[in-house]
Amino acid sequence: MTEVIPGKPRSLFERLSQRRHQLPEQGEITLHRRRVYILPTRYGLTFSLLLLLMLVGSINYNNNLGYAFTFLFGSITTLSMLFTHRNIHGLGLRVAQPEPVFATSRAYIDIHLRGNGRYRFAIQLQTDESGHHETDVGKDTRKIRLDLPATTRGLHRLPRIKCFTEYPYGLFHAWSWITPAERLLVYPAPELTAPPLVSRGEGESRSSGGHPGGRDDFHGLRDYRHGDPRSHIAWKREARHGDLVVKLFAGQIGQSLIIDWSMTEGLPTETRLSRLARWILDAANEGLAYGLVMPGKTIDPATGEAHMHACLKALALFDNEDRP
Amino acid sequence: MKRKSPAIDLPPGKLLLLLAAILAVTLPHAAHIPVWVTLLLISISAWKLLISFARLRAPGRLLRMLIVACSLVGVFLAYRTLLGRDAGVALLVIMTGLKLLELDTRRDVVVLIYLGIFLIITNFLYSQSILMAAWMLVSVWLLMASMIALNHARKAVTLRAYARQSLGHMLLALPFTLVLFVLFPRIEGPLWNLPRDAHGGISGLGDSMAPGNISRLARSDRVAFRVTFDGPPPPGRLLYWRGPVLDRFDGSRWSQSYLARTGKQQSDYLSREVRYSMILEPHNRNWVFALDMPGPAPAGTRINFHHQLLAIRTIRKRQRYHLRSWLRYRIDPDMHDQLRHYFLRVPAYRNPRSVALALDMRRRHADDSALIRAWLDFFRNRNFHYTLSPGRYGYDAIDEFLFERRRGFCEHYASAFAFVMRVSGIPSRIVTGYQGGEMNRIGNYMIVRQSDAHAWVEVWLQGRGWVRVDPTSAVAPQRIESGLEAALPARELAGRPARSRSHWLRNLGLLWDSINNGWNEWVLAFNSQTQEDLLARLGIDPMRDAELLLWLTAIVLSLLGVIFVILHWPRHRQGCDPAKKLYLACCRKLARKGIERRPAEGPLALCERVCHLRPELGPSLCAFINHYVRLRYGKGGQDEIRKMKRLLQQL
Known part of the structure; x- marks a missing residue:
């Protein structure tokens, strides 16, 4: 599987600078001298052309104040390289462990910035997939939230994050790359049009499809969704009112539900995982105790948030243990 | 894209x-x-x-x-x-x-x-x-x-933060600017032709003189040049700054002939030389106004037939010259007859009454010197007026001036005098330039302004060569001794940008001018020549550009290094919070009294313990701690801090 967000470098220089920080880092990262890079911006290059023009003008008119002010601007420009570098040098960053998300939604990465004894203006963070965010970093830590699209399930590396600044004059671009060690867990996207989870209890779970057994209590009706078993359709109501509804049956309290990989036989793998995710969410929503049986992994029935996440994680990692 | x-x-x-x-x-x-x-x-x-x-x-x-x-x-x-x-x-x-x-x-x-x-x-x-x-x-x-x-x-x-930062950046950039200004290799421009209007709006004495030219110039207070003498300055009556010499007369206008383009004649210098340096304001001509009589021409200048010092190139920016002059001299004692006749030429049928009078005077005074004296007496005794606004003169301007109006500025007197001399058979020519100058005691230099513009006459006498005669001195001797202001009634000065009457305002003006002079000398007149001199004094061979660039790079880089170190010097920001600073000061104070703050003791607990141990400290400490807690964990302003300071002193 590819990365969720491929860190696409912008230029040769940035590619070179990226190479040195391939290894993921954990905890607080301080942007020390050897990992901060600086180059003139487009505006910086234009400005140097302007300075050259001013110098030629001063020479041509033999204008001493022209010389003096050209040199003043030149000096400020040169110094602004130091100012820009200083603005980012020594900055502390900590990438928080991101919350797991479902595929096709957006993932959020919280980055905590620390000024380390200096007020820093206009620090910007961006990944190639997210827009850039700007903030000042004062005495307190400051949090920036980057959001990126989570496309495929699995345990993903976070994208390289670029931390940069062009303050104060926009003439120089000082940047550093951060490769966080934190991983982003992306669950399979729950299927939108999944058939309801019909089978409960260990007995029926094996025989996929099942039937509306008499032991089940009638729970209610809901609109027909594509894929609902025909035997659940309330035909009588259809005859009377013309709308298609299916009957729902609630399991008895305490009785556990097993969601089994084999219940989705015949579908492509990803669809199966999506359907299972939907069922897990549905079951958790309704407060049922449920277990998950996957090839090579079985989670005993339980309830609760942690259990749900464990089950979803099992789906996310199915057949896709990220390379270490 | x-x-x-x-x-x-x-x-x-x-x-x-x-x-x-x-x-x-x-x-x-x-x-x-x-x-x-x-x-x-x-x-x-x-x-x-x-x-x-x-x-x-x-x-x-x-x-x-x-x-x-x-x-x-x-x-x-x-x-x-x-x-x-x-x-x-x-x-x-x-x-x-x-x-x-x-x-x-x-x-x-x-x-x-x-x-x-x-x-x-x-x-x-x-x-x-x-x-x-x-x-x-x-x-x-x-x-x-x-x-x-x-x-x-x-x-x-707030914008204040930006303003403060940019000001700081400019201050840091200043030393670099200075180094670059002094050491950056100077190329003398222009690199290509400047547009025609590149030097518009600067003027001074022209190459001809019609009635009214100089009096118009004299209304301007603009500085023409500044002079620093090596040694004491010569007396005011000898300060004739020689400009264009005019030898052709058409009846009302004097102008330069081809002679101005020819080379110098002979000269003997009879006194010790006067050495001085002059910073000349740009005037779009190539006149260098040397003191009468200039000696050898310095680099970049030459001396023409009329002993006028000329720059090789038009003076379009402020220039500095080191000059030598002799106040007593003898020039061109021998003159070819043809040339002598040239200096006697006057237009025929113009100013007949003046011609008649001149011939009459000649008959009465055979001796040239006596004739000159008689003419100066004529100006002195016939109720002539020295004025900035003589009015316009007509076709026979000299007749009108000598016999009817008798009102004129120096150009009228010089013109009339040179004319009657020529008619009387004495070769003569007009010299324009400046006369006098104001000494600036603060900067110890002399300022010569456009208002010091002047015109006088040189007559050629057998055996003595060209001799300066200033008819204005006969009419208005104060003009020569102490300048225009002394010679003119206050009424006429009213329109001019008055050089202030009050003493201290005048001094202030002189102070400002000496600052300007320093500015001109050190900033504006800095060029490749000055740079070379300065570098030679520093022991750098400016001829080798590579060496200069090496020095420049070395200095700029080391300055950058210094600033880099300053910028990255670790600053301890703890205790930056004034409330915390005061609290720590209070803790130190308590420690001296024998109550050490325990490692995990908060301010309130500390306060309680102190109240228990030293009840006499209680009230003020409690108030202090209360303020501190409010500042740290709630809201509070400068007021609170002030109160804390007071309480701390009471402890």
Whole structure:
């Protein structure tokens, strides 16, 4: 599987600078001298052309104040390289462990910035997939939230994050790359049009499809969704009112539900995982105790948030243990 | 592919800062660009403010194009060209103004700021005074601050922070600027031909003299040149600064003949030389106003037939000359007859009454010296008036002057005197230049102004050569001894930019002039020559450019290194919070009293313990701690801190 967000470098220089920080880092990262890079911006290059023009003008008119002010601007420009570098040098960053998300939604990465004894203006963070965010970093830590699209399930590396600044004059671009060690867990996207989870209890779970057994209590009706078993359709109501509804049956309290990989036989793998995710969410929503049986992994029935996440994680990692 | 610059919406504060910067840069140009350009700029600024604050609709592309087209036509009509210095500056100002109307993207704002920076340099084409430099420094400050504001997306930070930062950056840049200014290899321009109007608006003495020329010049208080003497300055009555010599007379106007282009004749110097250095203001001619009589011509100058010192190149920027002159001299004691006759030529049938009188005087005084004395007595005794406004003279100007009006300025006297000398058979010519000068005791140099412009006569006497005769001295001896102001009634001086009457104002003026003189000498007159001299004194061989560049690089790099170290010096920010500082001071105080704060003891617990151990400290400490807690964990202002300081002292 590819990365969720491929860190696409912008230029040769940035590619070179990226190479040195391939290894993921954990905890607080301080942007020390050897990992901060600086180059003139487009505006910086234009400005140097302007300075050259001013110098030629001063020479041509033999204008001493022209010389003096050209040199003043030149000096400020040169110094602004130091100012820009200083603005980012020594900055502390900590990438928080991101919350797991479902595929096709957006993932959020919280980055905590620390000024380390200096007020820093206009620090910007961006990944190639997210827009850039700007903030000042004062005495307190400051949090920036980057959001990126989570496309495929699995345990993903976070994208390289670029931390940069062009303050104060926009003439120089000082940047550093951060490769966080934190991983982003992306669950399979729950299927939108999944058939309801019909089978409960260990007995029926094996025989996929099942039937509306008499032991089940009638729970209610809901609109027909594509894929609902025909035997659940309330035909009588259809005859009377013309709308298609299916009957729902609630399991008895305490009785556990097993969601089994084999219940989705015949579908492509990803669809199966999506359907299972939907069922897990549905079951958790309704407060049922449920277990998950996957090839090579079985989670005993339980309830609760942690259990749900464990089950979803099992789906996310199915057949896709990220390379270490 | 051009990347699209992100759209930007400048908040009002930043927009005002930017507008202030642009207006500051263009303000000095208002003096010479057409009035409508200034008005256009002001109305566009106001319009932009309305667009921004009153949410007025911004002008469309078509309207903007229309304004551009009209402005181009306007500039062309005003200057008859779109090129050159003046028209170029006017166009630049208009472009800057119009850019204000399309500040949609970040790039637009950057372009506007760059235009502003370029406009700074254009201002120096018109003036390089101290005031202009100071004003432009303010403009740089504003421009840099708006540049910072542009690169900071947050709206909350006050403009003060930007202003403080840009000021700090400028101060840090100053040493670099100085080093670059002194060490950057100077190339003497121009690199290519300058536009014709590059040096407009500077004038001084011309190459001819008609009645009224010099009196017009004398109304100006502008400085012509400044002189520093090696040793004591000569007395005022000997200070004749020799300018163009005029030897051709057409009845009313004296002008230069081809002789001015020929070489020097013989000269003997009879006294000790006077050495002095002169800083000459640009005047678009090549006259160098040396003291009568200039000795050997220094580098870059020559001496013509009339003993006038001339620069090889037109003086278009302030120049410094080291000169030598002799106050007593004998020039051209021998003259060829043909040449002698040349200096006797007068136009026929002009000024008949003067001719008659001159011939009559000649008959009565056979001796040349006696004749000259008689003519000077004539001016002295016949009720002649020395005045700045003699009125206009007609065709036979000299007749009119000698017999009817008898009112004139130095050019009238010189002209009439030289004329009657020629008629009497004594070769004569007019010398124009300056006479006198004001000593600046503060800077110990002499200022010679346009108002010191003067014209006098040289007559050629057998065996003595050319001798200076100043008929003005017969009419208004004060003019020669102590300057124009002494010679003219106060009424006539009223219109001039009076050199102040009161003593201290005059001193203030002299102080300002000596500052200006230093400015001219050290900043504006700095050129490749001065640079070489300075470097030679520092032991650097300026001839080897590589060495100079090496030095420049070394100094700039080491300065950068110093600043880098200063910028990255670890600063301990703890205790920056004033409340915490006071609290720590209080803890130290308590420690001296024997109560140490325990490692995990908070302020309230500490307070409780102290109250228990030393009840007498209780009340003020409790109040102190309360203030501290409020400041740290709640709200509190400067007031609270002041109270804490007072309580701390009581402890």
